[in-house]
Amino acid sequence: MTIRLKPVDAVIIGFGWSGALLAEALSGAGLSVLALERGQFRDTAEDFPPSRAPDELRYAVRHDLVVKPAENTITFRNRADQTALPVRAWGSFLPASGAGGGGVHWNGQTWRFRPSDFLLKSTIIERYGKNFLAPDLTIQDWGVTYAELEPYYDRFEYLCGISGKAGNLGGKIQPGGNPFEGARARDYPTPPLTMPYAPTLFAAAARACGYHPFPQPAANLSRAYTNPLGVTLGACSYCGFCERFGCGNYAKASPQTTVMPVLRRRPNFSLRTGCTVLTIAHDGKGGKARGVTYADESGQVFFQPAEIVVLSAYTFENIRLLLLSGIGTPYDPASGKGVVGRNYSYQTTSSVQLGFADTLLNPFIGAGALGMVVDDWNGEHYDHGPLGFIGGAYLAALATNGRPILNHPVPPGTPRWGAAWKRAVAKSYLRTTRLLASGSSLSHRGAYCDLDPGYRDRFGRPLLRLTFDFHPNDLKMSEFVTARLAEIARMMRPDWLVVAKRQAPYSIVPYQSTHNVGGAVIGGDPATSVVNPYLQSWEHDNLFIVGASAFPQNPSYNPTGTVAALALRAAEAITRRYLRAPGPLT
């Protein structure tokens, strides 16, 4: 029996960064807000004390902060002519679960996308002509510009206390920052982290190559900071346990360390954990969303009526809940029509590992977003004409993930086990580092999500099916940027070096990136998008779909900054405009 609950003004599905930012804005505007989170409640001191948090087996290997595949997973195939199989152990990406979502276990790399990223299709066509685009690419403009998002990027950076160095203040290029970034109104709230040795060597080599290295913008704070809500964060201790871990030092920006202390004090906000939303109820196309049906941990089912529904789960669950609820036309890869599940894209990563005989790099000194980056081969500021591909990558040396269980690098040719292997690990651990190329991923006709015809979850609902392989454009791009990365690596004069290229077919087994994006994308045209530029559903004006599911294609950068900026812009549109005049926001 479904229990009908008292209506609330707004119900939020999923309490990660997006859900927390919407919760803060909507409850701050006086609405009664209920957030439903499928995972557990988590608090810094209780769940990530520094005496316990650096448990690599529990968090990095056994994925304690990640949704259990037995509770929810996806099925996967590379191409539509294959049969998809369920993921039973996460590999290529790690969808979070629990209060704070991925904002708890992220690395903290906090980027802004660049102005041309939001106008990708029109920029390419304008510069190289229509024929430059492969016919199966489905990239599109966002319907929102960098200039429109800038204030919200700024707000998020100041909410988190991001550590970094501006490269472009109001159009004026700043030495030491990223000269290719979009203009920002002001500098980062806290200065860059102190650079360890490997990124320092990388930066010197990159400079020698004629590039423009700058410190990675980081949500691992270089110094203590009190945000505009009055919440205080601490300074990073460079312990190196960021990605896949919660921070015990209050030093990594997360919903816990930035907005939850304020939400906790608001009587008109509540967070219910262990609650899995099953469907979104609605009046049919053009009508209103009416609320959500959810199950608690005992299996009891509730109906929660709400005036506003915010869908802010992970990308995959955003798409699946739309499909399960009959919202939006499902994408049909045969005809190319339909929108829900369309334009899935990922991240095209590659790396170079390099080791030294005598130089100590001390990789145990680390943080999530601690490193130096060059953006010279990223985006649209170099001529792609002769290269024959779209996109690019940022190239980085990050002092991260130097933990001992999963990281024991050895030079090529070392035996795989035994005394020689042990000797090599003991020598190489302190003398090895890895450079990264984080490359863009273009949406194409054959990359999409739909409901699996066979596999079902514990509630009997179809799993989401992912069909994805790297587009030839992205492989070509990766080949090019990886060669540039190797050039910088050689300039560092290592004693050995291994180039790890990205090759097709895409494998879902080795970890690459939890930047699964698209499937419910933003845009100005209902025929090619699920939400308008305010993340408002084209079908139900009181439904807002927030998260990286809105990205029409993935630029090279990590997505969180843009997810947050879009969320804050949507939140402001709701509180300033939608509440006054409910209806489509244009």
Place this chain on the structure above:
Amino acid sequence: MQTAWWAVVFLLCAALPASAEDRVREGAYLTVLGDCAACHTPPGGAPFSGGRRIPTPFGTVIAPNLTPDRETGLGAWSEDEFARALRFGRRRDGGFLYPAHPYPYFARFTRAEAGAIHAYLATLAPVHQAARGADLSFPFDLRFLLRFWDALYATPAPPLPDPGHDALWNRGAFIVTGPGHCGACHTAKTWLGGDVAARAWQGGVVAGWVAPALDGDPRTGLGAWSAAEIAAFLATGAAHGQLASGPMAEMVTLSGARMTAADREAIARYLKSLPPPPPSPPPPQPPPAVMAAGAGLYRLRCAPCHGRDGEGTPGLFPRLAGSAVVIAARPDTVLRVIRDGARAAATDAAPTGAAMPGFAATLDRAAIAAIATYIRNSWGNAAPAVAASAVTP
């Protein structure tokens, strides 16, 4: 916002003839100054409905129901009866209340103020909540003996205003020695639970928490604090590198943060006028082996938050260097916080409410004692070493 409202209320109360509504508002504000909710409002329960168990060195006292329920609350109490109980610790039948009710301080309330509090409590929704009384060990369970306690300790405080001081100081003196009942925690107690007059404001220990000295001692008291820092601490629970936790966190959230800024300033003014005590001899040097063990443990377990030199982070992690709580004669707070952890006060002005995890599960008694000894004797701190046997498992 709240502070501004109270300020308006207070000014109105001071300026106007007391209409019934003004009296209720005055009474409500006086319950804030008296921090009455700390004992009489159960956590998460109806305001002033009582039933909360208050631990004392002599046993447990149950805070009674102050709502106007006729059977279990104050519904049947006359204003005079209430005023006598509030100010002089007498029950309706004339018997004695246990001095867990801080009536020796509340004697500062005028009869009119007591009436205002009674008028305010009468406006609350009546709650039927019968738990009251006490569970004390012999001979403290013999209420008639309180007659002698009264004679010993319920001594009349010096009259106010003191013409030798200005109005702000006098207001501070009224709050600190009256409704605020600061000495209930911050003055050492005799074995009978009375104030040790000679050691007034030199700090005490309450329910396993050190209440540091409020006198002018630059190390153990407020000598190094500015008046502005004291006022900020009362408002937010965070100032001078320190954070309120334990009973003081409750005092800040229920009372300090809800007072008028003027009253916090008055308290600070009065406290800053308290002289330092006579100097005491330095404690003996701690054993070097214990200090070395403590230094190693500290660097691994504590320094990531509290800093390599005990400097802390304002508003987030308390500063240990120069902390009065850390170097207090008794290490109770230091030991309990290392063992069980603690959560700082969260207020509208400083909502972080950061918490420290407990280490009882991962550190043995010797290790906890070594860390305590180390932080009590580093970065300029000096306090007696802590023996492993002093750590409660």
